[in-house]
Amino acid sequence: MERRSLLRAAVLGGTTAALGGSLWRGAAYAAPAQPGTGPYGALGSPDANGIRLPSGFTSRVIARSGQTVPGTSYTWHNAPDGGACYADGTGWIYVSNSEINPGGGVSAVKFSSTGAITGAYRILSNTRTNCAGGKTPWNTWLSCEEVSLGYVYETDPWGVNAAVRRDAMGRFKHEAAAADPVRRVIYLTEDETNGRFYRFIPTTWGNLSSGTLQVMVAGSGTSGSFSWADIPDPDGSPTTTRTQVSGSKSFNGGEGCYYANDTVWFTTKGDNRVWQLNLTNNTYELAYDDSLVSSGTAPLTGVDNITGSSSGDLFVAEDGGNMEICVITPSDVIAPFLRIDGQSGSEITGPAFSPDGRRLYFSSQRGTSGSSTGGITYEVTGPFRV
Template sequence: MERRTLLRAAVLGGTSTAFGGTLWRGAAYAAPAQPGAGPYGALGAPDANGIRLPSGFTSRVVARSGQRVPGTSYTWHNAPDGGACYADGSGWIYVSNSEISPSGGASAVRFSATGTVTSAYRILSGTRTNCAGGKTPWNTWLSCEEVDRGYVYETDPWGVKAAVRRDAMGRFKHEAAAADPERGVVYMTEDVTDGCFYRFRPTTWGDLSSGTLEVLVAGTGTSGPVTWARVPDPSGATATRNQVSGAKRFNGGEGCHYADGTCWFTTKGDNRVWQYDAAAQTIELAYDDSLVTGGNAPLTGVDNVTGTASGDLFVAEDGGTMEICVITPDDVVAAFLRVDGQSSSEITGPAFSPDGSRLYFSSQRGTSGSSSGGITYEVTGPFRT
C-alpha cells in the first residue's frame, strides 16, 4: 500500500532551510489531500444512535460508560479513548483505554464470530490518563499515559497476563504508538505543543524491556529528509524533547498508524496528518487544513488514526464536526460518518475488526459532555478492503 509512488516535482511555496546538505522545504513535496467525493458516498440522515452514515452502513451501541456492557456483568469505563482489535479464534476483541485520572487503565470486549458480545473485562488498572496507544505484531496492547513523565504499559488483550510497565520506552506525555516490524521499531507521538516524534528500538524485537529511545531530527519545514538521534536519558528527568539539539517539533502529536513502509501521525495544534517514509527516511504532509483549496476543510481537530488494507486512512476528530473522515490513496479527503448532538465530545479509538467489516470507535463524553457519558459504537458495512 503506497499512497504515493513518487514525490511530485512541484513544491508548494514556502521558506527553505539548509539541512544535512539538502534543501528543506516550507511545504510538502506532494500536494496534501483535498476535499472531494469520498468512496462511500454522501452521509444520510441520523440513525437511531444519532450517527450519519453512507448508504449500506449501520451502527449499534456496544457499551456505555458507567453501565454494564450488554450481555456481561462488567461495567464499562469512563472516557473511552484509544483502541485496537485482535483476532480471537473465529471472533475478535476490542480494547479501549480510559482517559481519566487517577484510575485510567484499559478494558476489553470480546465478540463471537457473529459479532455477539460474549464478555468484557479489565486489562489494566492503577494508571493515569490512558489516552491512545498501539497494537504490537505479537498481539499486545501498548497503553500510553498522557501525563508529564507518563509511561507506556504493555497489556494483554485477553486479560490473562499482568500488564508490564515499559520504562525503556521513555517517560513523556505519551499519546499513540505504532509498530514497524520491517525495521523492528515502535514509533510514538508526544502530546504537547512543542512535542517530538520518537522511535524505540528494542534490543530484541518482540521484547520491549530494553532498547534505545530515539527522537526525529530534521529541518524546520514540512517535508524533507530526517535522521534519528538517541535520547540520552529516557527517564525524562530532563524532558526527553529537550535533550537533543535539532529535534523536530510537532504541535500536539496525536494518532499514529503504520502500514507498508509508512508511519502516519497527526498533530492537533495545526490540523495536520504527516507521513514518514521509513525506507527513504523522509517526511511530508498528507493533509493540512490550512492548505485546503476554497478554505472549506472537511477534517479539523485531527486525532486518532487507523487504516485499511485498501490504503484508506480513517481520521477521527477531536471536536470539529464530530466526524471520522477518510483520506484515500489518491489524496481525497471526505467525511465517512458524523455523530450528531455530541458537540462537547470527541471521537476516539477507531479500529477495524480483523476481517475489515466492522469499525469500532467511541464518543468519549457522549451527549452529556462528561467523562461518565462515554459511548462505544460499532459500524458495519461494505468497507473497502
C-alpha cells in the same frame, strides 16, 4: 504522499516545470490531500444513534460508561479513548483505554464470529490518563499515559497475563504508538505543544523490557529528510526528553500514529495536520493540512486518532470539529465517512477495524452529556473497501 504513483510537478512563478537532479528530488513531494467525493458517497440522515453514515452502513452501541456491557456483568469505563482489535479464534476482541486520572486503565470486549458480545473485562488498572496506544505484532496492547513523565504499559488483550510497565520506552506525555515489524521499532507521539516524534528500538524484537529511545531530527519545514538520534536520558528527569537532543524536530501536539507499508502517519492537533514519514528514503511530508485546502471548507479539523484499512484508506477521527471520522484515500482525496450529531462537547476516539476489516469500532468519549461519565462505544458495519 507516496501512496500514489505520480508526483506533482513543481510550480514556480505561476508556471509548471519538471525539474531534474537534486532540485527535483527536493520538490517531489505530493500535495496534501484535498476535499473531494469519498469512496462511500454522501452521508445520510442521523440514524437512531445520531450517527450519519453513507448508504449501506449501520451502527450499534457496544457499551456506555458506567453501565454494564450488554450480555455481561462488566461495567464499562469512563472516557473511552484509544483502542485496537485482535483476532480471537473465529471472533475478535476490542480493547479501549480510559482517559481518567486517577484510575485510567484499559477494558476489553470479546465478540463471537457473528459479532455477538460474549464477554467484557479489565486488562489494566490504577494508571493515569490512558489516552491512545498501539497494537504490537505479538498481539499485546501498548497503553500510553498522557501525563507529564507518563509511562507505556504493555497489556494482554485476553486478560491472562498481568500488564507490565515498560520504563525503557521513556517517560513523557505519551499519546500513541505504532509498531514497524520491518525495522523492528515502535514509533511514539508526544502530546505537548513542542512535542517530539520518537522511536524505540528494543534490544530483542518482541521484548520491550530494554532498548534504545531515539528522537526524530529534521529541519523546521513541512517536508524534507530526517534522521534519528539517541535520547541520553529516557526517564525525562531532570531534563525532559523533548529538550535533550539539539536539532530534534518539534511537533504541535502529537496525537494518533499508524504504520503500514514502509510508511508511518501521525497527527498533530495543534495545527490540524497529518504527517507522513516515508521510511524507505527517510523523508517526511504533509499528508493533510487544513490550512492548505485549496477550495471550500476544510473537512477535517480537530485532527486526532488515526487508523487505516487494508485498502490503503486512512481514517482520521476528530476531537471536536463537527464530530466526524474522515477518510483519506490513496489518491489523496479527503471526505467525511461519518458524523455524530448532538455530541458537540465530545470527541471521537479509538477507531479500529475488526480483523476482517468489515466492522469499525470507535467511541464518543463524552457522549451527549459532555462528561467523562457519558462515554459511548460504537460499532459500524458495512461495505468497507478491503
